[in-house]
Amino acid sequence: MEKPTKIKMSKNTEHNEHFLQGAPGCPGIAIGRCSLYKRQRPRVSDTQVDDSETDHHVERFRDAREEAERELNKMLGNQDDGSVTDLIKTQIEMLNDPELSNQVEREIRVNNKPADSAIQDVFEMYLQVIRKNHDDALERSVDMADVRDRLIQILHDHTDDIIEDSILVARELSPREIIEFSTRNIKGIIMDRGGTTSHAAIIARSMNIPTVVGLKEATKLIDTDECVILDGSNGEVMLEPSEEMLSKYKKLRDQQVAAQADFEEICKRPNQTADGHPFSLQANIEFAEEISSLRKYRAEGVGLLRTESIYLSRKNFHDRQLQQEFYESILELTAPHPVTIRLFDTGGDKFFEETEREQNPFLGWRGIRMLLDEQDLIKNQMRAILKAAANFKGRVRILIPMVSVLEELHEVQEMMKDIQAELEDEGVDTDNQVQLGIMVEVPSVAVQADLFARHADFLSIGTNDLTQYVMAVDRGNERISKLYDQRHPAMWRLINQVAEAAEKENISISVCGELASNPIAACCLVGLGISDLSMNTVVLPTVKQMLLAHTYADMQQFAQKVLESNTLEDIDQLFLNWKEKTDN
Ligand code: PEP
Ligand code: MG
Numbered sequence: 001m002e003k004p005t006k007i008k009m010s011k012n013t014e015h016n017e018h019f020l021q022g023a024p025g026c027p028g029i030a031i032g033r034c035s036l037y038k039r040q041r042p043r044v045s046d047t048q049v050d051d052s053e054t055d056h057h058v059e060r061f062r063d064a065r066e067e068a069e070r071e072l073n074k075m076l077g078n079q080d081d082g083s084v085t086d087l088i089k090t091q092i093e094m095l096n097d098p099e100l101s102n103q104v105e106r107e108i109r110v111n112n113k114p115a116d117s118a119i120q121d122v123f124e125m126y127l128q129v130i131r132k133n134h135d136d137a138l139e140r141s142v143d144m145a146d147v148r149d150r151l152i153q154i155l156h157d158h159t160d161d162i163i164e165d166s167i168l169v170a171r172e173l174s175p176r177e178i179i180e181f182s183t184r185n186i187k188g189i190i191m192d193r194g195g196t197t198s199h200a201a202i203i204a205r206s207m208n209i210p211t212v213v214g215l216k217e218a219t220k221l222i223d224t225d226e227c228v229i230l231d232g233s234n235g236e237v238m239l240e241p242s243e244e245m246l247s248k249y250k251k252l253r254d255q256q257v258a259a260q261a262d263f264e265e266i267c268k269r270p271n272q273t274a275d276g277h278p279f280s281l282q283a284n285i286e287f288a289e290e291i292s293s294l295r296k297y298r299a300e301g302v303g304l305l306r307t308e309s310i311y312l313s314r315k316n317f318h319d320r321q322l323q324q325e326f327y328e329s330i331l332e333l334t335a336p337h338p339v340t341i342r343l344f345d346t347g348g349d350k351f352f353e354e355t356e357r358e359q360n361p362f363l364g365w366r367g368i369r370m371l372l373d374e375q376d377l378i379k380n381q382m383r384a385i386l387k388a389a390a391n392f393k394g395r396v397r398i399l400i401p402m403v404s405v406l407e408e409l410h411e412v413q414e415m416m417k418d419i420q421a422e423l424e425d426e427g428v429d430t431d432n433q434v435q436l437g438i439m440v441e442v443p444s445v446a447v448q449a450d451l452f453a454r455h456a457d458f459l460s461i462g463t464n465d466l467t468q469y470v471m472a473v474d475r476g477n478e479r480i481s482k483l484y485d486q487r488h489p490a491m492w493r494l495i496n497q498v499a500e501a502a503e504k505e506n507i508s509i510s511v512c513g514e515l516a517s518n519p520i521a522a523c524c525l526v527g528l529g530i531s532d533l534s535m536n537t538v539v540l541p542t543v544k545q546m547l548l549a550h551t552y553a554d555m556q557q558f559a560q561k562v563l564e565s566n567t568l569e570d571i572d573q574l575f576l577n578w579k580e581k582t583d584n
Contacts, residue, residue, distance in 0.1 A: 017238055017239065017240055017241055017242055017245060018221075018238070018239040018240060019236055019237070019238055019239075020212075020215050020218060020221065020236070020237040020238075020239065021215075021235060021236055022190075022191075022212045022213055022214045022215035022216075022218070022235045022236075022237065023194075023195055023196045023212070023213050023214040023235045024196055024211075024212065024213075024232055024233055024234060024235040025189065025191070025194070025196065025200075025201040025204050025205070025210075025211030025212055025213040025232055025235070026189075026201065026204040026205040026207075026208065026209055026210055026211040026232045026538065027210065027232045027233040027538055028188075028208070028209075028210030028232045028233070028253075028256060029210060029229065029230065029231050029232070029233075029249055029252055029253040029256060030167050030187040030188025030210040030229075030230045030232070030253075031187075031227075031228075031229050031230075031246065031249055031250060031253060032165065032166060032167050032187050032188070032227065032228075033163065033166050033167070033225050033226065033227055034166060034167045034168075034169045034190070034222050034223070034224060034225065034226050034227075034228055035161060035162045035163045035166040035167070035168055035169065035186075035224060036161070036169050036170075036219060036222070036223070036224045037160060037161075037162060037168055037169065037170040037173075037177075037181075038170075038171075038219075039170070039171075039172075039177070042116070042149060042152040042153055042156055044114075044116040044117040044119075044120045044152060045114045045116055045117055046117065047114065048111075048112040048113065048114075049108075049112050049113070049114050050112070051112065054108050054109050054112065057108045057113075057114055057115040057118070058105050058108050058109065058115075060115045060155060061101075061104055061105065061108065061115040061118070061119065061151075061155075064115070064151050064154040064155050065095060065101065065151065067154045068095055068147070068150045068151055068154055069092060069095055069096070071150065071154075072088050072091055072092050072095070072150075073092070074183070075088050075179065075180065075183055076088045076089070076092075087143070087175070087176065087179065088179070090143050091143055091146060091147050091150075091176075094143060094144060094147045095147055095151075100122065100123075100126065103122045103125075104118045104119055104122045105118075107121060107122055115155055116152050116155050116156065119148060119151050119152055119155075120148065120152065123144060123145070123147070123148035126144060127141050127144055127145065130144060142174060142176065143176070146174070146176050161224065162181060162184055162186070164184050164185055165185050165186070165187055166186060166187065167186065167187050167188040167189070167190060167228060167230055168181055168186045168188070168189050168190065169190045169191075169218055169219055169222050170189070170190070170191055170192070170219065171191070171192045171193060171219050172191060172192065172193040172194065172200070173189065173191060173200050174200070175199055175200060175202075175203040175289070178200060178203045178204055178207065178209070179203065179207070182207050182209060186209065187209075187210070188209060188210040188211065188212075188230045188232070189204055189209055189210070189211040189212075189213075190211075190212050190215060190218045190222065190228075190230060190237055191211070191212070191213045191214070191215065191218070192214075192215055192216050192217065192218050192219050193213070193214065193216075194213035194214055195213060195214050196213065196214075198213060199287065199309075200213065201213050202286070202287055202289060202290055203289055205290075205293060205536075205537075205538050206289050206290055206292055206293045210230055210231075210232035211230075211232050212230055212231070212232055212235050212236065212237050213235075214235075215237065218237065221239065222237075222239065226239065226240075227240075227241065228241070229241050229245065229246070229249045231249075262545075263297070263541035263542075263545075264296070266541050266544055266545050266548065267296075267297045267298045267540070267541055267544065268298065269544075269548060271300070271544070271547075272548075273526070273547055273548065273550060273551055273552045273555065274548065274549060274550055274551045275551040275552050275553060276552075277526070277531070277551075277552030278531065279526055279531040279532070279533070279547055280300050280531060280532045280533070281299055281300060281533055281534075281535070281540050281543065281544055282299050282300055282301050282302060282303030282304075282337075282338075282340075282510070282532065282533070282534040282535075283297075283299035283301070283302050283303065283304075283534065283535070283536070283537045283540070284302075284303060284304040284306070284512055284534050284535055284536055285302055285304075285305060285306070285330075285537070286305070286306040286307075286308070286309050287309065288326070288329055288330060288333070290537060291330070291333045291334065293537040293538065294334065294537050295333075296537075297537050297538075297540040297541055299337075299537055299540055300337050300338075301334055301337025301338045301339055301340075301395075302330065302334055302337070302338070302339040302340060302341075302534075303340055303460070303510055303512050303532065303533070303534020303535075304340055304342060304399070304460070304512040304534050305327075305330060305339060305340060305341045305342060306342055306345070307341065307342060307343070307344055307345075307381070308344055308345055308346055310323065310326060311344045311346055320380050320383055320384045320387075321384075323380070323381060323384035323385075324384040324385075324387050324388050327339075327341060327384060327385055327388035327396075328388045328391060328392070331388060331391075331392040331395060331396070332392075335392070335395075336395070337395070338395050338396070338397060339392075339395060339396060339397070340397040340398075340399050340437070340460065340512075340534075341385050341396065341397070341398055341399065342398075342399040342400075342401055342439070343367075343368070343371060343378060343381055343382070343398065343399065343400055343401060343412075344367075344371060344377065344378075344381060344401075345366070345367045345401035345402065346366070346367075346370060347361075347364065347365045347366035347367065347369065347370035362465075362468065362469075362474065362475075366401075366402050367400075367401035367402025367403075367439075368400050368401060368402050368403055368408045368412070369402060369404075369408075372408065372411055372412075378412075378415065379415065379419065382398070382412075382415060382416060382419050383419050383422075383423070385398055385434075386416070386419055386420060386423060386430060386431075386434060387423065387428060389430070389431045389434045390423070390428050390429055390430050390431050392431075393431040393433065394431065394433050396431065396434050396435075397434070397435040397436075397437060397457070397458065398416070398434060398435070398436050398437070399437050399438070399439060399460055400412055400436070400437070400438045400439065401439050401441070401462075402439065402441065402442060402465075403438040403439065403442065403445055403452075404442040404444050404445060405444065406448075406451060406452065406455060409436075409438055409452070409455055409456060410455070412436065413436060413455075416434075416436055420432070420434075435457035435458055436456065436457050437456050437457050437458035437459060437460060437508075438452060438456045438459060438460070439460055439461075439462045439465075439512075440452070440459050440460065440461045440462065440466065440498050441461070441462035441463075441464070441465035441466045441469070441513075442465070442466070442469055443466070443469050443470050443494070446461075446466065446470075446494040446495075446497065446498050447494075447497075449497055449498040449500075449501035449502070450501045450504070450505075452501070453498075453501040453502050453504065453505040453507055454505055456507065457507060457508075458502075458507050458508040458509065458510070459498060459501075459502050459507065459508075459509045459510075460509075460510050460511070460512050460534075461495060461498060461509070461510070461511045461512070461513060461530075462512060462513045463486045463491065463495075463511060463513025463514060463515035463516075464486070464513040464514055465513070466491065466494070466513065467484060467485070467486045467488070467491060467513075468484065470488075470490055470491060470494065471483055471484065471488060471490070485568055486513065486514060486515040486518075486521070487515065487518070487521055487568065487571050487575070488568055488571070489562075489563075489565045489566060489567065489568070489570070489571060491515075492524070492528075492562050492563055492565070492571075493563065495511070495525070495528060495530070496528050496559075496563055499528045499529045499530050500529075503529055508532065509529075509530055509532065510530065510532035510533065510534055511525055511530055511532075511533055511534070512533075512534040512535075514535075516533040516534060516535045516543070517535040517536060517539040517543065518543075519539075519542050519543045519545070519546035519547075520546065520575045520578050520579060521575075522543045522546060522547060523546060523547060523550055523555045523558060523578065524555065524558055524559045524562050525559075526547060526552065526555050527552070527554075527555030527556045527557070527558050527559030527560075527562075528559045528563075546582065549582055550582070558574070558578060561574055562574055
C-alpha cells in the first residue's frame with residue numbers, strides 16, 4: 001500500500017538550491033548529470049511497398065530480429081537476478097516464435113506492408129488475443145509490446161539520449177526499462193509517477209539503484225545535463241546544489257557505499273542480541289523479483305506475502321493453477337524458511353470499478369469482509385495455497401487480513417477444513433500443519449487479543465492499519481499526517497496487550513507493519529517480547545545492526561519506559577536517548 005507522498009519545493013535563499021520532495025524508491029545517494037527519458041511509441045510508415053521491395057523488407061525484419069536477440073542476450077549476460085533473467089528469456093522466446101515471424105513475413109509479401117508496419121499490425125493482433133484469453137494478460141502484453149518496440153526501434157535506427165553513468169529522469173518507467181537501463185550504468189532514477197511500493201520502485205530496490213519516485217513534475221523541472229543530488233532514503237532531490245552541498249553529499253555517499261559492505265557482513269552474523277537473545281527477521285514481499293534482495297540480506301523467510309497485486313493485475317483471478325505456481329515459486333526460492341501468505345486484502349482503496357468506490361473505503365468492504373461475500377475468490381485462493389503447501393510441508397502459514405470479529409476467523413477455519421478434506425478425497429497428500437493466523441490491525445481484535453489468541457494459530461500485528469484505526473487518521477491523508485505516527489503511546493499499550501495474550505496462549509506473534517522497520521522501535525518490540533519482525537528487505541540490515549548492538553535486558557527496560565510514556569514527545573525523547581546511547 002502506498003505511503004503518503006509529500007510534494008514540496010523549497011529554495012535555499014543563499015544559493016540557488018531547490019529541493020523536490022517525493023517518496024523513497026530505493027535508498028542511496030546519487031550525484032551527477034541527468035538524462036531525460038521520454039518513452040516514444042515509434043511511428044510506423046503507412047505507405048505500401050512495391051513487389052520488388054518485399055524481399056528487402058523481409059531481410060530487414062530478419063536482421064532486426066537477430067539484432068534484438070543479440071541485445072537481449074547481452075542483457076542476460078549482465079544479470080544474475082533469477083526473476084530478471086526469466087523476464088528477458090520470455091522476451092527472447094517471443095522473438096523466436098516461428099508463427100509470429102511467419103505472419104510478419106506474410107504481411108510483407110502478401111499485403112505489401114513495409115517491415116515496421118507489418119510488425120506493428122501482427123503484434124497488435126497477438127496483443128488483442130492475449131488481452132482476451134489470458135489471465136496474466138497484463139504481464140504478457142507488456143512483454144509483447146516491449147519486443148515490438150525494440151524491433152521497430154532497431155529498424156528505425158532509433159537511439160535514445162541516455163548518457164552512461166547519468167541519473168535517469170522519466171515520467172514513468174516499466175520494470176523492463178529499468179532492467180535495460182541498468183546495463184548502461186545509470187546511477188539513479190527520478191520518476192514523476194509511482195510510490196514506494198510501485199513495481200518500478202521494487203525492481204529498482206532489487207537492483208540497488210538509488211531512486212526517488214512520485215515527484216509529479218520532475219520531468220518539467222529538471223533539464224538534461226543538469227547536475228542534481230538524489231537521496232533515495234528520504235525521497236529528496238536537490239537541484240542546482242552548491243559546492244558545499246556537493247561535497248557534503250559526496251562524503252555521505254562514500255560512507256553509505258562503505259556501509260553496504262558492512263551490511264553484508266552484518267547479515268551473516270547470527271540473529272541474536274548482544275546478550276544472546278534470539279530474534280528473527282523476515283521479509284515483506286509482493287513480487288518474485290524481491291527474492292534476490294531477501295536472500296542477499298538473509299531474511300529468514302517471508303513474514304508477509306501480499307497477494308493483492310496478483311489479484312489486481314489479473315482481474316477475476318480465477319486460474320488456480322497460476323496462483324499455485326506463484327506460491328510454489330516463492331516457496332521454492334525461500335527454502336527452508338516459512339512463508340506467510342496473506343489472503344487477498346482487496347476492497348477499501350483497491351478496487352476495480354469506479355462504482356465499487358465507497359464513502360469510507362477504509363471502514364468498508366475490505367479484506368476478509370469482502371472475501372466472505374466472494375466465496376469463489378477466497379475458496380480458489382485457499383485451494384491454491386493448500387495445494388502448494390502440500391508440496392512444501394511445514395512451511396506455509398495463511399494470514400487473514402482485516403479481521404474484526406471472531407466469527408470471521410471461525411468461518412475461514414471451517415472453510416480450510418472443508419478444502420483440506422476435498423483435497424484428501426482427490427488423493428492430495430495434504431499438509432495438516434498449515435497454520436491459520438490473523439492480522440491484528442483493527443482495534444477490536446487488539447482489545448480482545450486474549451480471545452483471538454485462544455482461537456488463532458498465530459497473530460501478526462499490522463501497525464500500518466492499526467495506527468490509522470486507533471488514531472482515527474487516514475494513513476494516506478497528508479493534512480493530518482502529523483497525527484499518524486505508529487509510535488504513539490496508545491499503540492505501544494495495545495501492542496503490549498497483544499504480546500501478553502500471545503505469550504499466555506503460547507502462540508507465535510510477529511509485527512509486519514512499518515513500525516518493525518524503525519530500528520529503535522524494533523528494539524522496543526523485542527523488549528516487549530515480540531522477537532519475530534517482518535519488513536521490507538532493504539531496511540533489514542539497519543534493523544539487524546541495531547538489534548545486535550544492544551542487550552535484551554536493555555531492550556526490556558527501554559520498552560518499559562516507552563510503555564509508561566504519555567505523549568509522542570516523550571517517546572521522541574526516549575528514542576533520541578536510545579540513539580545517542582547507540583552512537584556512543
Ligand atoms: C499493516 O496494515 O500494517 C500491513 C502490514 O498491511 P498493509 O500495509 O498491506 O495494509
Ligand atoms: Mg493492513
